[in-house]
Amino acid sequence: xxxMSSLEESYAALKKGLADYYRARKDVLFVVGxxxxxxxxxxxxxxxxxxxxxLMIKIALKGTVHDMAMGWRSWAYTTQ
Amino acid sequence: xxxxxTVIFSPVFDFETRVxxxxxxxxxxxxxxxxxxxxxxxxxxxxxxxxxSALTSKNPSIVWLDSHGNEVCLAETExxxxxxxxxxxxxxxxxxIVYIHACLCGKKLAPAMVSAGAKAVxxxxxxxxxxxxxxxxxxxxxxxxxxxxPKRLYDHVSVxxxxxxxxxxxxxxxxxxxAWDPSVRDALLHDRDCxxxxxxxxxxxxxxxxxxxxxxxxxxxxxxxxxxxxxFLIATLRAVLRRK
Numbered sequence: 008x009x010x011m012s013s014l015e016e017s018y019a020a021l022k023k024g025l026a027d028y029y030r031a032r033k034d035v036l037f038v039v040g041x042x043x044x045x046x047x048x049x050x051x052x053x054x055x056x057x058x059x060x061x062l063m064i065k066i067a068l069k070g071t072v073h074d075m076a077m078g079w080r081s082w083a084y085t086t087q
Numbered sequence: 088x089x090x091x092x093t094v095i096f097s098p099v100f101d102f103e104t105r106v107x108x109x110x111x112x113x114x115x116x117x118x119x120x121x122x123x124x125x126x127x128x129x130x131x132x133x134x135x136x137x138x139x140s141a142l143t144s145k146n147p148s149i150v151w152l153d154s155h156g157n158e159v160c161l162a163e164t165e166x167x168x169x170x171x172x173x174x175x176x177x178x179x180x181x182x183x184i185v186y187i188h189a190c191l192c193g194k195k196l197a198p199a200m201v202s203a204g205a206k207a208v209x210x211x212x213x214x215x216x217x218x219x220x221x222x223x224x225x226x227x228x229x230x231x232x233x234x235x236x237p238k239r240l241y242d243h244v245s246v247x248x249x250x251x252x253x254x255x256x257x258x259x260x261x262x263x264x265x266a267w268d269p270s271v272r273d274a275l276l277h278d279r280d281c282x283x284x285x286x287x288x289x290x291x292x293x294x295x296x297x298x299x300x301x302x303x304x305x306x307x308x309x310x311x312x313x314x315x316x317x318x319f320l321i322a323t324l325r326a327v328l329r330r331k
Contacts, residue, residue, distance in 0.1 A: 028269075028270065029270065032270070034221070035218060035270075036218065036219040036221055037216065037217070037218055037219070037270075037274070038103050038106070038215075038216065038217045038218070038219060039214065039216050040155075040190050040214045040215075041101075041103065041155045041190070042103070043102050043103055043106075043219065062214055062216075063216075065277075066216065066273045066274060066276070066277045067269075067270075067273055069273065069276055069277060069280070070269060070272060070273035070276055073261075073276055074265070079265065
């Protein structure tokens with residue numbers, strides 16, 4: 008992550024954590040818009056930042072912001 | 088025909104609409120009891136022309152639309168719209184309460200329905216995200232309990248109350264799942280934030296007993312008013328006679 012701003016690093020970490028999280032969830036089926044995705048399929052969408060991937064990242068960011076606003080530690084998708 | 092008629096529109100043309108239809112049959116259809124009369128337009132009968140025909144002939148108070156959608160269109164098939172901005176929204180939806188369980192229809196279609204005279208419309212202003220239980224081919228419980236909660240409209244409660252209850256149920260699940268399943272929690276948070284009420288929050292279809300009570304109150308008001316007018320007229324007449 009050389010040369011990245013802290014915001015970019017946070018985004019990259021969230022994106023990687025989110026993709027890893029969904030890749031590990033082989034048993035789930037999510038409907039996003041007009042299509043159904045398995046966990047690993049969503050992981051690919053997130054890594055490739057397709058429209059669906061961007062939406063999933065946006066949703067995860069919203070959840071993270073919600074946790075911070077509530078004073079909860081946001082641990083969900085961090086990979087450290 | 089009319090007050091206690093309801094129409095559910097649920098086309099089945101792909102995997103996701105099949106799941107939506109399964110959940111409707113498991114959760115919503117059994118919930119609808121007398122005095123409601125349900126017209127179910129699903130699978131092959133869920134066509135644009137059948138919907139328009141049912142809306143005009145049955146004159147339903149509540150319309151439940153369940154399909155894919157975008158800002159201006161509720162899908163009939165993968166390539167056609169059952170309802171869109173070119174529909175005669177005034178003729179089809181004026182005076183009705185509508186729930187649109189579909190992506191993005193809250194952006195333009197729902198406000199257009201309200202502008203065309205719909206009493207109230209509940210709809211989503213963004214892409215709806217949900218989870219499927221592969222063993223039942225239905226939505227998982229958090230999503231059935233939230234996305235299908237507008238079934239409470241059939242309990243003769245106001246649209247505003249149904250909206251508030253739905254948000255509360257979203258919040259309960261969001262809190263419950265915070266530590267257990269962040270992906271589902273985040274999806275619920277997203278769906279909650281794009282679930283909107285358009286139109287009159289006080290819109291309600293009164294139950295027969297509520298209607299009787301309203302009528303009794305109206306009759307009582309008329310009776311008291313009539314008595315007061317009679318008393319006033321008699322007093323006036325007496326005063327006139329005394330003067331003579």
